[in-house]
Amino acid sequence: MLILQLIINGILVGALYACVALGFSIMWGVMNLINLAHGTLIMVGAYVALLLFTFGGLDPFLAIPVSAAVTFAIGYLLQRWVINLVIRGSVFLTLILTFGFDLLLVNILLVLFTADTRSLTPHYSGLGITVADLVIPYIRIGVFAVAVALTYLLHVFLTRTRLGNAIRSTSFDREAAELVGVDVTRIFPLTFGIGAAMAGAAGVLVALTYSFSPVLGGAFTMKAFVVVVLGGLGSVPGAVLGGLTLGIVEHLSTLVVPPGYQEGIGFIVLLVVLILRPAGFLGKPFYAEVKA
Amino acid sequence: MTPLRGSDGPGVLTVPPMALAVLAGVILLLAPFVIGNYWIRVVTTMFMFGALASATNIIAGYTGYPAFGNVVFFGLGAYATALAMTKFRTSFWTSLAVGIVICCLYAAVIGFPLLRLRGHYFAIATLGMNEATRAIVENVGFTGGGMGLSLPVQRGDVQLLNLYFYFVMLGLLLSAVVITSCVISTRLGYGCRAIRFDEEAAASCGVPTTRYKVTAWMLSAALTGMAGAAYANWVGYIEPAAVFDMSIAVKMFVMMILGGAGTVFGPLLGALLVELVGLVAWTQLLNYHTATLGVIIIAVVIFVPGGLMSLRRGLTVRRLLDNVRASRL
Numbered sequence: 049m050l051i052l053q054l055i056i057n058g059i060l061v062g063a064l065y066a067c068v069a070l071g072f073s074i075m076w077g078v079m080n081l082i083n084l085a086h087g088t089l090i091m092v093g094a095y096v097a098l099l100l101f102t103f104g105g106l107d108p109f110l111a112i113p114v115s116a117a118v119t120f121a122i123g124y125l126l127q128r129w130v131i132n133l134v135i136r137g138s139v140f141l142t143l144i145l146t147f148g149f150d151l152l153l154v155n156i157l158l159v160l161f162t163a164d165t166r167s168l169t170p171h172y173s174g175l176g177i178t179v180a181d182l183v184i185p186y187i188r189i190g191v192f193a194v195a196v197a198l199t200y201l202l203h204v205f206l207t208r209t210r211l212g213n214a215i216r217s218t219s220f221d222r223e224a225a226e227l228v229g230v231d232v233t234r235i236f237p238l239t240f241g242i243g244a245a246m247a248g249a250a251g252v253l254v255a256l257t258y259s260f261s262p263v264l265g266g267a268f269t270m271k272a273f274v275v276v277v278l279g280g281l282g283s284v285p286g287a288v289l290g291g292l293t294l295g296i297v298e299h300l301s302t303l304v305v306p307p308g309y310q311e312g313i314g315f316i317v318l319l320v321v322l323i324l325r326p327a328g329f330l331g332k333p334f335y336a337e338v339k340a
Numbered sequence: 341m342t343p344l345r346g347s348d349g350p351g352v353l354t355v356p357p358m359a360l361a362v363l364a365g366v367i368l369l370l371a372p373f374v375i376g377n378y379w380i381r382v383v384t385t386m387f388m389f390g391a392l393a394s395a396t397n398i399i400a401g402y403t404g405y406p407a408f409g410n411v412v413f414f415g416l417g418a419y420a421t422a423l424a425m426t427k428f429r430t431s432f433w434t435s436l437a438v439g440i441v442i443c444c445l446y447a448a449v450i451g452f453p454l455l456r457l458r459g460h461y462f463a464i465a466t467l468g469m470n471e472a473t474r475a476i477v478e479n480v481g482f483t484g485g486g487m488g489l490s491l492p493v494q495r496g497d498v499q500l501l502n503l504y505f506y507f508v509m510l511g512l513l514l515s516a517v518v519i520t521s522c523v524i525s526t527r528l529g530y531g532c533r534a535i536r537f538d539e540e541a542a543a544s545c546g547v548p549t550t551r552y553k554v555t556a557w558m559l560s561a562a563l564t565g566m567a568g569a570a571y572a573n574w575v576g577y578i579e580p581a582a583v584f585d586m587s588i589a590v591k592m593f594v595m596m597i598l599g600g601a602g603t604v605f606g607p608l609l610g611a612l613l614v615e616l617v618g619l620v621a622w623t624q625l626l627n628y629h630t631a632t633l634g635v636i637i638i639a640v641v642i643f644v645p646g647g648l649m650s651l652r653r654g655l656t657v658r659r660l661l662d663n664v665r666a667s668r669l
Binding site: 138 | 400406408453454456457459460461463464465467468469471472474475476478479485486586590593594597601627628629630631633634635636637638641642645664666667668669
C-alpha cells in the first residue's frame with residue numbers, strides 16, 4: 049500500500065514537473081538557449097496568483113491565465129530587446145545573460161514581496177479523497193489535471209497550428225525555416241514568451257503545491273534541467289515522460305535511501321542518463337544537438 | 341562546439357613590461373602592511389576568486405568545455421582538507437596535498453565519461469555532478485552532514501593570521517597565473533585550443549583529444565581544490581551549502597567572461613572588477629546589490645562579449661555597437 053501511495057504521489061508530482069520543464073524545454077530546443085531565469089519566472093507566476101488571491105479573492109486556478117499573460121509579456125520583451133542581441137554568440141554568453149536576468153528578477157521579487165515564505169491556501173486546501181488507505185488531496189488532483197491539460201494544449205499548439213509548425217521548423221533548421229519565409233526575429237520572442245507563459249502557469253500550480261519564496265526559483269530550474277535531459281530536448285512527450293520518471297523515482301527512492309538524498313537522486317539519474325544516452329529517452333537530433 | 345570569443349593564437353600571452361610586473365609585485369607584497377584588516381580581507385577574497393576564475397579558464401576558456409559546476413572541486417578540496425586535518429590531524433600542507441590529489445582523481449574518473457558530452461549537455465552534467473556530490477557530502481556521516489565541519493582553531497594573533505592567508509591566497513593566484521601561462525605554450529595548451537576550435541579536426545591531426553581534455557580538467561580541478569582548501573582554513577568552518585554553492589560557480593564564470601575567456605590575465609581582471617562592484621553595491625545599494633550585478637552582467641554580455649581584454653586597443657562606442665551587431669539576430 050505504501051508503494052502504491054508513493055507511485056500515486058510520484059505521478060501527481062511528475063505531471064507538475066513536466067509542466068515546470070516544458071517551457072524550458074522548448075526554449076532550449078528551438079533557440080539553443082538555456083534559460084537560467086526559468087525558475088524565477090515560475091516564482092513570478094506564483095506571486096501574481098498570490099496577489100490576485102489576497103487582494104481580489106480570485107481562486108488560484110482561475111489566476112492561471114493572468115499569471116501566464118504576465119510572464120509571457122516579460123519573456124517576449126526580454127527576448128525581443130535583450131537576448132536577440134546575443135543569440136548568435138556562444139552558448140556561454142546566453143547562459144550568463146539569463147543568469148544576470150535571474151539575479152535582477154529575484155532582487156525585484158525580494159524588494160516587492162520580501163524573503164518571507166508564502167503559501168496559497170484556498171478554502172478547499174487540506175481536503176481530499178480517501179480510497180482504502182490511499183489519500184489524495186483535491187488540490188493535487190486539480191494541479192495534476194491542469195498540468196496535463198496545459199501540456200496537451202502546448203502539444204496541440206506546436207503540432208497543429210501554423211505558428212506552432214513555424215516554431216518547430218525553426219528548431220529543426222533555422223536557415224531552412226528562414227528560406228521558406230519564417231520570420232525568425234519574430235518567432236524567437238514568441239517562443240520565449242510561450243515558454244515563459246508555461247512557466248507562469250506552472251508557477252500557480254507550484255504555489256498550490258508547495259510554499260514558496262523569491263529565492264526558490266533555482267530549485268525549479270534544476271528540476272527542469274533533469275526532466276528535459278531525461279526526456280529529451282524540445283519534445284512535449286519527452287518532458288512528460290521525464291517528469292513522470294523523476295517524480296516516481298524521487299518518491300520510490302525514499303524506500304531505499306534516507307530522505308536527505310531525495311534531491312540528489314534526480315541528479316544521479318541525470319548523470320547516468322547523460323552518460324548512457326545523451327539525447328534523452330525520446331530525444332531526436334534537434335537544432336541544438338546538430339550545432340553543439 | 342562554438343569557439344569562444346577572445347584573443348587567441350600564439351601571441352595570447354602578452355606579458356606586461358618587466359618594470360610593471362616588478363612594481364605590481366612590490367605593491368602586492370607591501371600592501372597588506374599598509375591597508376587595514378578590512379581591506380586585507382577584501383583583497384584576499386579577490387585573490388581567491390582570481391585563482392578560481394583562472395582555473396575555470398583552463399577548461400572553459402582554453403579548451404572550450406563549459407564546466408559550469410566546477411565549484412564541485414572547491415567543495416571537495418575544502419572537505420578533503422578539513423577531514424584530513426580533523427580526523428587524521430595532518431598539517432595544513434599535507435592536507436592541502438590530499439585535497440589536490442582527491443580533486444585530480446575525481447576530475448579524471450568523472451572526466452572520461454563526462455567530457456564526451458558537448459556544449460550545454462556538458463555544462464549541465466557538471467552541474468549535476470556538483471549537486472549529486474553535495475547531496476552525498478550532506479548525507480554521509482563522517483563529513484558532519486548538513487551541520488558542517490569546524491576546522492582546528494588557528495592559534496595566534498588575528499593580524500598575523502590575516503597576513504598569513506593574504507599571502508597564501510596570493511601564492512595561489514600566482515600559481516594559477518604561472519600554470520596557465522606555462523601550459524598554453526606547451527603541446528597540451530596548443531592541443532586544448534585546437535579542441536576548442538574544432539575537436540574533430542584536432543583529433544584528425546593527431547591531437548589525443550580525450551587525454552588532453554581530461555588533463556586540462558585535472559589541472560583546473562587541482563587549482564580549484566587548492567582554493568577550496570585554503571578557504572576552509574581561512575574561514576575555519578565549512579558546510580555543504582556554502583562550499584558547493586552554485587553562485588560561486590557562476591561568479592567564476594562571470595569573472596572569466598567579463599575579463600576575457602582564453603586569456604591569462606582576463607580572469608584576474610574580471611575577479612577584481614566583480615569583487616569591487618560587489619563591494620560598492622553592498623555598501624551603497626544594499627537592497628539592490630544583486631540587481632546591480634545582474635544588470636552589469638547583462639550589459640557586459642551584450643556590449644563586450646569578448647571580455648574586457650578585447651578592449652585593449654581602446655574603447656569606442658563604435659566598437660561596442662559592432663560587438664552588438666556581430667551576434668544579434
